[in-house]
């Protein structure tokens with residue numbers, strides 16, 4: 627197959643219903659596992675709380691073949707929740723090479739916002755690197771073929787992630803839960819990526835992340851919760867939720883000495899642009 631597969635933006639009708647064409651007066655949680663079992667008892671309530679807090683769009687990345695169904699169900703039930711399809715690098719126990727064909731079929735069945743969550747994890751030592759790399763590379767090729775951005779999990783693996791991105795050109799994406807050097811951040815930016823910031827930088831001792839959050843160009847930053855994971859400092863070790871996104875944005879606003887509304891509008895515009903959701 628040589629042609630790319632472009633279709634109209636799946637979110638366009640929703641965006642046209644938003645109040646203003648000029649200001650993006652809502653937040654986007656660019657990485658939220660609302661389909662996770664942790665939300666089974668309170669999914670409706672957490673979705674409603676997020677919407678009430680101004681989080682109008684949530685990107686819900688799949689993590690395995692089996693999660694295609696739970697992500698699809700969440701995205702059908704909740705307006706503004708948009709799916710990404712992918713096989714997560716930490717779940718090697720459940721992936722099989724045939725799942726790549728199922729991923730392709732899923733992309734054909736329902737065009738996602740991105741291919742994700744994919745990537746490499748060198749923090750968890752028992753994960754076989756060659757197997758991770760195989761799934762990561764094959765999924766990059768799918769993203770390239772379908773002209774989709776990618777949602778990257780890149781824990782302790784930024785240079786290896788970047789090496790493959792230079793070889794297999796995709797239309798950009800998001801380095802989710804970014805943590806790395808300013809040089810690595812710049813390499814992602816040069817390749818058309820935004821850097822995802824969430825609960826981790828709200829912890830006072832997260833010096834590297836807090837410095838990045840202040841020093842990086844605002845055009846490079848998108849917000850995320852990674853719910854139910856990566857809780858912000860005010861939740862401690864509890865369950866994170868998409869309704870926390872505005873408060874995470876507030877921390878960024880304080881660190882950068884900006885107004886919350888300006889952080890909201892800029893990060894929303896960045897997310898819309900990198901995910902190909904802009905109005906025209």
Ligand SMILES: [Zn+2]
Nearest residue numbers: 657687743852
């Ligand atoms: Zn995730």
